[in-house]
Amino acid sequence: MKTILKTFTTLTVLLSIISCQNPQEKKTEELANNYVKFVDSVANIDQEQAIENWDAIQKMNENKTAELNIEVDKLEDKTQLNAKIDSATIKYEKCQLRLMELKSKYDSENKAITMRKALFGNDYVADDLTFTWVNKNNILSVYEKFTTTVTQNKDSYSRQEWDQLKMLYEALDNRKNTVEKQGLTAADNNKIATLKFKFGPMFMVNRMGAKSEENSEAKE
Structure with a gap:
């Protein structure tokens, strides 16, 4: 019986927290969660595929972060969401740096092959x-x-x-x-x-x- 009451109390607290979220907070949190999922998908995508479609990925990232920043600015307490967004942003930037280094290497190799085919x-x-x-x-x-x-x-x-x-x-x-x-x-x-x-x-x-x-x- 005590266990049931304890579980009930916990659920009640969680529901009260959720109910306290206003529509703006819910919307912004959903956008933040979607951005985290987007960054995870970029980090896990095949490297060659990511490089080939990087312009589209970068454009998508710009759109998502722009929309997210607009909604975050409307909040009074931004601490938790900013921490989540900053973590995802750092992960995206590390992924971007790694892919750009690979892209530079591939471009150099392709340029060398193109030049040699032109010569020979x-x-x-x-x-x-x-x-x-x-x-x-x-x-x-x-x-x-x-x-x-x-x-x-x-x-x-x-x-x-x-x-x-x-x-x-x-x-x-x-x-x-x-x-x-x-x-x-x-x-x-x-x-x-x-x-x-x-x-x-x-x-x-x-x-x-x-x-x-x-x-x-x-x-x-």
């Missing part, structure tokens, strides 16, 4: 720069594609990109040393030598120009 054509294979797909029959066309693309875009490359271009070119040269032993014709070899003679000065002049521009921008 659709036949390019990401094989750790061993260029095993290059042989005596296609190596001249690979050099021609590379040199033509660099010539067309030489004014748009940054200093870091010129360094990447040099690394790629040297890796292709290493492959040529192997291909020469596999029957590369003298005619193709001479044409490649002409292309290499063209690339060398172009690399030096344009890399220096890109570095000079970066230094000027840094001073400004």
